[in-house]
Amino acid sequence: MASNPPPKPGDPVLLDIRDLRIEGESEDVWSPIVKGVSLKVKRGRVLGLIGESGAGKSTIGIAGMGYVRGGCRFTGGEIWFDGVNLRTLNERQLDRMRGNRVSYVAQSAAAAFNPAWRLMDQIVEVALIHGVMNRAEAERRAVELFRKLKLPEPETIGRRYPHQVSGGQLQRAMTAMALAPRPDLVVFDEPTTALDVTTQLDVLAAIKEAIEDEGAAAIYITHDLAVVSQIAHEIMVLRHGETVEWGPTEEIISRPKKPYTQALVSLRAFRKEEAPPAPPAPLLSVEGVTAAYGGAVTVLHDVSLALETGKTLAIVGESGSGKSTMARVVTGLLPPVSGAVRFAGAALPPRLKDRTKDQLRDLQLIYQMPDVAMNPRQTVEEIIGRPLTFYFGTKGAERARRVHQLLDQIELPRALATRLPTELSGGQKQRVCIARALAAKPKLIICDEPTSALDPLVAEGILRLLVGLQREEGLSYLFITHDIATVRAIADEVAVMFKGRVVRSGPLETALAPPFDDYTDLLLKSVPEMTPGWLEGALASRRMEGAGQ
């Protein structure tokens, strides 16, 4: 490390981070978050940083701007940007460089734009405070970028406030803000993670075109290997604040060397085994349900679905498709305006309070956010034991024995029984939620995006567990998700929802195979793949269809 001569201004390597060390504080204890990471970004090239949450990828990305978040501190290393070590600059010198020569695109544009300012004012602010353009020039430049990023009404969209444009448009506007002063380097911090998959494709393509066009170098941070493989020239895989592997994109995707990278690459290969054919035994049927919030906004239009015992019905759709509302109708939280829900041969009362205890017990739920679905002051044993007592009156030693059995079933050590939820990892919490649902001995479990808040490898573990439990217990799942890969992994039957209607349904093999309806086609083609050139192909086919219409 010491033998490395310091970079000079104008070197082909624009950003040269050497042995970076950062610590974070939690409850007065400082612990390392980044443990000696080195990386290089060449001019005009894109480096992808990938890893699960807690890998330190965001921290490293913004450290490239000489910035650490509150509660963090640099403890070692050098950050050379175009021949200057950013760690030796004072705050004023850093301010002069930030936004101007290095800029940032945040994960949630909706939160990262100031709600009290019009978009244009926020975008030209960078050029104005750095004195690189006057207001008229800066506005012209912004409109030029709006056009390049394919924002609608490029001339006037800047007059709107952030809450007046959609999430995908905000993310483009933020990219325009980052590119406006013609920076040498842009740090993209999960810019498409919060977007729907069909929107993500457009934004991703717009970002890729814009940075190529502008000749800017970029650090692209994401947890999605497929996304990063479409945009980055090189990929660095991070885990627990350390580099696992770093190489050209092509090599990381097709010839990963480290087991962790190999696991990430082969992640989406998991498939549920084909179940032996059984006589059809209908368990749940939703018949012509129309539902509305506040009696006014209709979110489900005449939806019908059917699920058989021991099978999984996956409801796929993007935000606003009505898939979560569907779950609320089945659970009785939202009585439908018209239509009926039948369960195990009998009509289910539309209202939760009219249902019998057995009907409640038969239908259990697993939520997207295990953190908020558990009482933080109860131990794991109390959380899992509560339905045992409530439904079966199990108490004392017998209850403790059942809790241990359930912990075995969800593959968690029995010692965790005495822990509080805050002492568990995200995956462990979701497992406890599954055990709580299992404790009621239900016939049907409604899974509302149970894996979408989890890191990919952890999510796969949860899916394997759910499939295993289904085989052992003959459970049925109503599985709500926006992720096609998850559907392929676990579903027997599929229903695709779009704007409150089921646009496609049927067995997995036929529902997700051509010929498609327009929406399912768009949805499937938008799911990022690791194949080189996939992004361009997907866009081209979308344009051809647009031209053909």
Added chain:
Amino acid sequence: MKLIFGVIFQRLALSLVTIFLVSIVIFSSVTLLPGDFAKSILGQSATPETVAAFQRELGLDRPPVERYLEWIGRVAQGDLGDSFASGAGYQRSVAEVIGPRLGNTLFLAAITAVIAVPLALALGVAAALYRNSWFDRTVNATSLSTISFPEFFVAYILMLIFAVNLRLLPSLANVGPETPLDERLVKTLLPAMTLALVIIAHMLRMTRASIIALLASPYVEMARLKGVSRRRVILKHVLPNAWAPIVNIIAFNLAYLIVGVVVVEAVFVYPGVGQLMVDSVQTRDIPVVQGCALIFAATYIFLNLAADVIAIATNPRILHPR
């Protein structure tokens, strides 16, 4: 814009309903007050007949509902009634009794507000900007102690320093209708300083807290990463989003300046409404007590309404709907 006028109109209507409800509460609690005006004027030795005659003259013998309806009916027309303390040939309306006192109270409140509000905002913003510096710590410690001391204590301390030791300011603020403006200003300064010390602390701490709460927002980090200086981040990015809570606490403190300063008035012998109300309660001058209470209630409601409107007007989500 249409929307905002709709909201203002709605709040205004709600305020009127609130004032009406408050008037019922005021009337019933005053009616439930033990003792009555007739007895306290005529003294212990008065015969029941004289007391009854006097009560008849004042209308106190009629049932409360009837008296309330008559009172509220006249209030609606802007007439607060006549003070009991007026006699034949010495007729004084409640408005005449309260008028000059209210003028004094508003004068003191205005002087205090002019000193306190800008100072509190500036100090609050500066404390947030230089968070955890010696300046911030000093401001915090000082404001906490001025809040913790009772106001009369602060008043006497100031009096000791400025009136007794330095002999710069008069210790009594006994202004009258004929007092010229310059003398009035000098006499009002000590009570105004006392009140300012108390309310600056409140407003400053709220300003600082509202700003610091927003410093963790993603858009603040974004602004910093755009190269925006800390000072500009707070003044231009954070403050416009912090107005709602700040304006609320300002309204609350302004209301306090009008309705809650009786102790300070007493210490400086300042002839304000607070003192008047206390005196009127003692003499059971019911119309004056009711008038004061109603004015206090209206002040609270109006200032809170103003704060609400400002909070709405600074929220682009309401001002510029989708």
